[in-house]
Amino acid sequence: MLGAPGSAAARGGGSRSRLPRAAPPSATGVPGGGAAAAASAGLRCCPVPLPAMSSAPGPAREPPRYLSKAEAEAIEKELLEDYRFGRQQLIEIWGHACAMAVTKAFPLPSLPRKQPTVLVVCGPAQNGAIGLVCARHLRIFDYEPTIFYPKRSPDPLYQDFTTQCEKMDIPFLSYLPTEVQLINDAYNAVVDAVLGAEAEAAEGREPCAAILSTLKLIRIPIVSLDVPSGWDVEAGSSGGISPDVLVSLSAPKQCARRFLGRQHFVAGRFLPYDVQKKFELNPPEYPGTECVVALRGPRQ
Numbered sequence: 001m002l003g004a005p006g007s008a009a010a011r012g013g014g015s016r017s018r019l020p021r022a023a024p025p026s027a028t029g030v031p032g033g034g035a036a037a038a039a040s041a042g043l044r045c046c047p048v049p050l051p052a053m054s055s056a057p058g059p060a061r062e063p064p065r066y067l068s069k070a071e072a073e074a075i076e077k078e079l080l081e082d083y084r085f086g087r088q089q090l091i092e093i094w095g096h097a098c099a100m101a102v103t104k105a106f107p108l109p110s111l112p113r114k115q116p117t118v119l120v121v122c123g124p125a126q127n128g129a130i131g132l133v134c135a136r137h138l139r140i141f142d143y144e145p146t147i148f149y150p151k152r153s154p155d156p157l158y159q160d161f162t163t164q165c166e167k168m169d170i171p172f173l174s175y176l177p178t179e180v181q182l183i184n185d186a187y188n189a190v191v192d193a194v195l196g197a198e199a200e201a202a203e204g205r206e207p208c209a210a211i212l213s214t215l216k217l218i219r220i221p222i223v224s225l226d227v228p229s230g231w232d233v234e235a236g237s238s239g240g241i242s243p244d245v246l247v248s249l250s251a252p253k254q255c256a257r258r259f260l261g262r263q264h265f266v267a268g269r270f271l272p273y274d275v276q277k278k279f280e281l282n283p284p285e286y287p288g289t290e291c292v293v294a295l296r297g298p299r300q
Helices: 035-040 069-081 087-105 126-140 156-167 180-186 208-215 254-258 273-278
Strands: 117-122 144-148 189-193 222-225 245-249 263-267
Touching: 069 087, 069 273, 087 126, 087 156, 087 189, 087 222, 087 245, 087 263, 117 126, 117 180, 126 144, 126 156, 126 189, 126 222
Parallel strands: 117 144, 117 189, 189 222, 222 245, 245 263
Antiparallel strands: none
């Protein structure tokens, strides 16, 4: 069981210490121990079912389009160059939307552990930066995120996102335990922000390879951002992880056709109408002011 940062266990005192020290210290970074935590071992946090839709007939909507890697890159390029979105702006939009998806899949009252802990595992590229923003917003939403970010990017923008998390007292683990039961006992869910659509063969290199090996073994739910780590953007899984929740950014990628988890969210409401039309995205309907929506029905 993870000890709270600053406790004897977290400081490494005695034989009870089995996990890395979290920095910076925070009383909310990791769950407490004791009988309650022991009793929760083996619990699996299941995404909350979405409310039933009205049976009233409505106009048929075309299913969302699933993008190739080239199409996803073309959309991002157009947003950056033609619509003058900034990289920081896009990462902030996506990270906030991912946090919203987590709150929908795992509302605070539904969590099996007393502390609303979530482990956010970040890679060195853009998906990792989105994970940092997601963790910051989860903290604002009263979750208790802990970040594992082993290979920090030298990009000043990503460093800014890291600083923001540190200033909000979100703990950073110094290493990821290989004993997966420690992770299962400590957290309600894991956010997979290791590799994204920009990944090539990074999953075969450290530290990504070791991270994926661990994530494949955990029993608590995994929320993958855009493309599950270890998956090909178009072909899908080839021995990668099996997430319970997928959050597609802008639009689903072709690999999402092979997603068999419980909930698939799309975060693309911010896309300008002309972009949606040009790329024939057929976006789902976003109710009210929602920035993310869950896809329903069989995978297209």
